[in-house]
Amino acid sequence: MPAWARRLATTCLAVLLSSHGWTATAQTSDLVSTTAFRVCADPANYPMSTEDGRGYENRIAELFAEKLDRPLQYTWFPMATGFIRKTLRENRCDVVIGYAQGHELVLNTNHYMTSAYVLIVPEDGPLTGITSLSDPALKDLSIGIIAGSPPGTHLARNGLMAKARGYNLFVDRRVESPAPDMLDDLKAGEIDAAILWGPIGGPLVKADYPEFKATALVEETLPPRLFYRITMGVRQGEKVWQRRLNSLIRRHQDEINAILNDAGVPLLNDMGTEVIEAAQ
Structure with missing residues (x-):
């Protein structure tokens, strides 16, 4: 394609995107709160999350809020059909503390267990x-x-x-x-x-x-597998927020492990073949 044609095509594309209110910067989400660590959680999902704070996911949320130096704020909704749609997608909160790796409804962080x-x-x-x-x-x-x-x-x-x-x-x-x-x-x-x-x-x-x-159950050799890697879930497209949480997970993995170990969660190696001891 001649250079003049490439320039014309680029200009037309820019005008088209502008007319629809869609620019390159609009693809980077600015929905994440900068004043609170906003968590989507089930209020009655003991031993993981509870409205009175007894769950181990509550403790992980408290750890991350402390490291981010933000107050912890919850949006409560039953972990059932419509959970992500009614919480994360409606911008009522910014992170789900526990979500299986690879789930398409959310953008997964690196796994923490x-x-x-x-x-x-x-x-x-x-x-x-x-x-x-x-x-x-x-x-x-x-x-x-x-x-x-x-x-x-x-x-x-x-x-x-x-x-x-x-x-x-x-x-x-x-x-x-x-x-x-x-x-x-x-x-x-x-x-x-x-x-x-x-x-x-x-x-x-x-x-x-x-x-x-x-x-x-670590010795099953036939599908389906019985082990899963657990991540945090954020809104699709929020790569900056995902990377920030990844950094926190990496730097505070020992503290996360200690919370999980104290709660009694069985922790496995990444391949799901062996139970490991959490770092103390």
Whole structure:
């Protein structure tokens, strides 16, 4: 293309973008608050986030607010359908503290933890130490599972689904609590074992069900995988804000690990093959 034609094309494109109110600078979001660390969170998602501040995600949010030297401000909304649309996308807040890596609804930061589903059983029983759902010791047992969660495929593959008991996945935790309900059923002897996402099951066992033991399922070799890397989620396009949070995660990873370890979250290496100790 001749030089004059390239210049004409560039000029026409600039005019077109200008007429639609779209300039290059408009692609860089300025929606992030500079006066507060604004967090989108579920008010009743214990042990992760709670309105009274008991969750470990609350503690991570407090850490980041301190490092940014901004007051911590929450927008509360149930972690269910519409959560991102009603919080982050409506510019009511700027970050979700815990979000699975690779989810298209948000722009992910670098991950700050890797964890896995856990098998929860009585600590003094014969099932402790099981790290795979193909273990013969689980045959003919009734196992609690959150309906629609990845371990269900493994239960079906190993012939364990017939006696499994399902618990709801998408709920308003202000009125329904599937994870504690499952552990209460285990305590009552109505099921023989329970499977929960480790960052939920581990802290619940540590804080409220000390008679149980939670073991990470790290030896599954077939899909779907049972470990996930957890990031913070920000609005799509907010690269500057993402990079700033990445820097905070990198510089304060030991402090994050200490919070997670204290809460009882099982931490794995990045490949999800081994449980690691959090830095002290």
